[in-house]
Amino acid sequence: MFSSAIAYTGLIIAYALYRWKKWHTKSRLPLPPGPKKLPLVGNLFQLPTSFEWETYAHWSEVYNSDILHVDAAGTSIIIVNSHQVAMDLFEKRSAIYSSRALTTMIQELIKFDWLFGFMAYGEPWKERRKLFQQHFHPLDTATYQPKEQEYVHKLLKALNRTPENFIEHIRHAIGAITITIAYGLDLKPVNDPYIEIAEQALIGLGAGAVPGAFLVDSIPILKYVPSWFPGAGFKRKAAFWRKWATMLVEVPFEAAQKEIASGTAKPSFVSACFNDLDESKDVEAQKIVIRDTxxxxxxxxxxxxxxxxxxFILQMTRNPEIQAKAQAELDRVLGPNTLPTFADEPSLPYIAAIVKEVLRxxxxxxxxxxxxxxEDDEYNGYFLPMGSIVAGNVWAILHDKNDYPDPLVFRPERFLTPDGTQLDHNVRDPxxxxxxxxxxxxxxxxxxxxxxxAIASILAVFDISKAVDEEGNIIEPTGEYVSSLVSHPKPFKCSIKPRSEDAEKLISSL
Ligand code: HEM
Known part of the structure; x- marks a missing residue:
């Protein structure tokens, strides 16, 4: 055990030295500012391990720069902390800022190599992204809006039945919308096997994508270590997660393929792609691309x-006055006890402002x-080395007080004109x-x-407020979030009740 620890440490040092030398000898321009780097380990011991975005935003003030550089034991990381730099690099120089860092754990061991969101820039990524955009076009609203509405109505019924399980109901509704739009499959109201597979697979993706969580990502040669070897727990974990990742890409696709073959398929992304198969080319290869996408x-x-x-639910629990304003708008525009449709969207600016503020x-x-x-690059007198991970600090950009005064306050009105009657297009969209x-x-x-x-329908029929415990005390939601690639509010309690008897009847009639 001890000797394998020494061997691992030796490998890390050799690798860090190699990477460090490589990008310190290339340019006379300085790297962007950041905390002082130690030999070999760089900033490894200063890097935040949770809520990194807040620390990076703070470092921008400390180093007076909206672009930062840190070195995680030989891995060069550039952090982009402003909208301007994000536009200059990701948009204007997109030819060289559009790849992804491949990780041995995600791509090779767990085998999420079919996921184009995590693919390197190149032909396989282009082919899949093009297909996605071609058959899932923003203007072709018929491909997604009816399904969204149908499952949101099912969500309203579930919330009425067991409101205390709201987190589970929301997960189920959104999962069902994405799966049915992709494959046209009918899902079970509870314990659906497709959703189960997808959620299990996401656990592996979430765990495998945590930067620095697995040594094999810094030292890829470790992938050859046998599973029984001391310290090779990562191989056993990867094998378990690989099973779910493979099921995620194969099981619903095969079910959709069967329905297409038997003529019972509902319209979906997959069925639209099958209609467009080019019989003069390799059909099996085209199916793999459809399956992956x-x-x-x-x-x-x-x-x-x-x-x-x-x-959104958290903010409604905390801000009854915002909820009341939104409900007043819904009642005024739709009339009482009427559910919104997509046609109502332009007439509901306050709801639109809530959507924007939730995202921001x-x-x-x-x-x-x-x-x-x-590729190596230069920006504002700094050297940006090829092979750097470039993270857009979305949190910092959406909390820039020049664009959004009092950025920590939840205030939909910031997106409206002063009279509150329409969206203010001078405010930067989030x-x-x-x-x-x-x-x-x-x-x-x-x-x-x-x-x-979802927001307009829930507010049309429900009141959301703070939950009360058995002794009658109000339960304050902490408002805490999980620190991860996709960050969620920590589970919290709230009360969700129909706004009136008529609202309850409306929900039951769905
Ligand atoms: C609130 C909801 C959502 C948020 C906040 C969100 C955010 C993001 C972000 C930040 C990225 C990475 C962009 C980048 O690399 O700069 C991304 C990529 C992606 N998103 Fe979304 N997303 C959402 C919903 C969706 C939905 C509903 C779908 C599919 C129907 C989707 C499909 C994808 C895909 C396929 C990629 C990978 C794109 C690529 O790498 O080329 N997302 N999303």
């Missing part, structure tokens, strides 16, 4: 959207999904929530429409 819907769309809806106030992916720099450049979230239209219909 469909697997991105749940992974990209479910956990992220669930986080935002839970943030808590960045679902606070450091985005980091990009990877594929689009950074969806990332940047060529990798920008291709599901953002679905995400925002899902948020709109």
């Amino acid at each position: 469909a697997g991105n819907f749940f992974v990209g769309g479910a956990d992220t959207s669930v986080s935002s809806i839970n943030t 106030w808590h960045a679902v992916t606070p450091l985005g999904v980091p990009h990877y720099l594929t 689009l950074a929530a969806f990332g940047f450049g060529r990798r920008v979230c291709p599901g953002k239209h679905m995400a925002t429409s899902m948020l709109y219909i």
